[in-house]
Amino acid sequence: ETEVDTTRSYWSMKRALQRIQKVFPPSSVQQQRAVTTGSTPTINFLKGHPSPKYLPTEDLSHALQMAAKKAKSGEMELSYTANEGPKPFRQALAEFISCECKGDEGANNTCRKDGLFVTGGVSHGLDLACCVFGGGPGKVILAESPSYFLAFEIFRFHGLRVIGLPSDAYGIVVDEIEKIIQSLGPGKVSLVYLVPTHSNPSATTLAQKRREKLVALAAKHGFKILADEVYHMLDWGSAVDESKYKRPGRMAVLDHLYHTESSVKEVEEYEVPDGTQGSATETGHVLGISSFAKILCPGMRLGWIEAAPSLISMLSNHPYVLSGGGVAPLQAQVGHELLKSGRQAGHLSMLQREYYLRSKTLYEAVLKFPHLMIPAGGAENSQVCGGYFMWVKVVPTSVDTVSLQKIAREKFKVDFLPGERCHPEADKKKEYRGHLRLCFAYMEISELAEGVERLAAAIAHATA
Ligand SMILES: Cc1ncc(COP(=O)(O)O)c(C=O)c1O
Numbered sequence: 001e002t003e004v005d006t007t008r009s010y011w012s013m014k015r016a017l018q019r020i021q022k023v024f025p026p027s028s029v030q031q032q033r034a035v036t037t038g039s040t041p042t043i044n045f046l047k048g049h050p051s052p053k054y055l056p057t058e059d060l061s062h063a064l065q066m067a068a069k070k071a072k073s074g075e076m077e078l079s080y081t082a083n084e085g086p087k088p089f090r091q092a093l094a095e096f097i098s099c100e101c102k103g104d105e106g107a108n109n110t111c112r113k114d115g116l117f118v119t120g121g122v123s124h125g126l127d128l129a130c131c132v133f134g135g136g137p138g139k140v141i142l143a144e145s146p147s148y149f150l151a152f153e154i155f156r157f158h159g160l161r162v163i164g165l166p167s168d169a170y171g172i173v174v175d176e177i178e179k180i181i182q183s184l185g186p187g188k189v190s191l192v193y194l195v196p197t198h199s200n201p202s203a204t205t206l207a208q209k210r211r212e213k214l215v216a217l218a219a220k221h222g223f224k225i226l227a228d229e230v231y232h233m234l235d236w237g238s239a240v241d242e243s244k245y246k247r248p249g250r251m252a253v254l255d256h257l258y259h260t261e262s263s264v265k266e267v268e269e270y271e272v273p274d275g276t277q278g279s280a281t282e283t284g285h286v287l288g289i290s291s292f293a294k295i296l297c298p299g300m301r302l303g304w305i306e307a308a309p310s311l312i313s314m315l316s317n318h319p320y321v322l323s324g325g326g327v328a329p330l331q332a333q334v335g336h337e338l339l340k341s342g343r344q345a346g347h348l349s350m351l352q353r354e355y356y357l358r359s360k361t362l363y364e365a366v367l368k369f370p371h372l373m374i375p376a377g378g379a380e381n382s383q384v385c386g387g388y389f390m391w392v393k394v395v396p397t398s399v400d401t402v403s404l405q406k407i408a409r410e411k412f413k414v415d416f417l418p419g420e421r422c423h424p425e426a427d428k429k430k431e432y433r434g435h436l437r438l439c440f441a442y443m444e445i446s447e448l449a450e451g452v453e454r455l456a457a458a459i460a461h462a463t464a
Pocket residue numbers: 048120121122123124148195200228230290291292293298303
């Protein structure tokens with residue numbers, strides 16, 4: 001890893017924008033667009049949803065028909081399934097992940113068939129991981145800052161204290177972890193949460209060397225890593241920069257037990273956990289938590305946790321899993337049809353192509369306005385390489401994006417997420433008062449440039 005000069009890309013971007021400013025002086029922005037009123041529809045950069053146009057209506061209906069045939073012929077598993085989820089689905093999922101990630105950085109990115117636990121999506125996976133590994137009230141989770149704001153409440157619900165972990169253009173600053181652990185004392189930090197690839201909201205990707213260092217720290221200090229990899233496969237870095245781009249590998253494969261540990265015995269029906277099941281003296285440290293929400297559709301409510309078998313076994317022994325068996329067996333069997341038919345892979349390629357075009361359009365639109373700056377991104381030039389979002393800093397920094405949102409919504413019919421929401425600590429939210437998050441996935445490509453013009457006009461209005 002080239003150790004990062006965090007401000008380098010920021011300031012070179014600023015210089016470039018200052019040049020652009022000569023071409024588009026702020027006053028021209030103000031004149032360019034009068035306040036939009038009346039029935040003009042809002043351009044919504046706030047919603048972190050997929051484009052309604054790309055919901056997989058055909059693919060899903062095909063998979064449901066295939067699954068319905070199996071249900072009728074008795075081939076479908078309709079009783080309690082394995083605690084980890086239906087085995088044929090996990091096998092097909094492992095093959096899909098291995099295939100999609102084979103070009104990633106790192107020595108061995110193959111997904112283990114017995115290294116997957118089926119969940120009801122990332123949100124459910126995070127909640128389950130907190131139940132099993134959080135340690136309860138009094139423990140601390142270090143969360144990437146800025147990051148996915150809805151995750152913070154899941155952690156707090158488990159009584160965990162959430163402390164922000166700073167990040168720069170290459171993801172979380174891993175060296176900060178030991179400093180925080182030393183200040184809190186040993187045994188306090190049970191979890192570290194991050195979105196390592198194409199983060200929400202910053203679009204940054206954690207560099208491979210930092211990933212390795214993070215996993216080594218987890219083993220040294222005994223915390224577990226919750227790697228929210230919901231955007232890992234929604235990636236188009238090679239379209240942005242074919243010669244240099246290489247996506248870092250998934251976090252779970254870096255766990256020293258992931259490839260070496262032998263399979264843990266699956267729990268038999270009515271077996272009473274004897275305290276040794278799933279509590280091997282040495283367990284893995286990394287949970288890669290992902291789902292079909294961004295690569296297919298959120299409504300599937302289907303996801304997975306990828307980890308060394310010792311951790312999978314601990315998840316399988318959670319009391320509600322022991323009571324109810326696998327979490328989402330029916331969705332998993334529909335998902336299996338999508339994987340088997342190749343339609344999931346086809347859908348993902350389509351999303352990569354379309355969202356690449358949207359992200360590029362938004363990027364080019366933002367570059368035109370000097371008071372919208374992209375402080376960090378997936379590539380050297382700050383162009384987004386995957387995911388749903390662009391993180392923007394508003395200049396002048398005196399602009400408070402919470403107040404700006406009100407003006408933007410009411411007078412300019414454009415919406416976004418104020419940066420404050422993305423800070424994990426309530427009393428430090430002001431650090432991001434000059435930032436905002438734009439989602440390029442939800443709006444039509446033809447609306448993106450117009451949305452940025454409206455936003456620029458709202459800023460000009462707020463600073464006039
Ligand atoms: C980083 C991140 N994690 C998790 C989720 C939610 O995932 P799921 O729908 O699988 O629960 C989102 C959705 O926006 C997200 O951005």
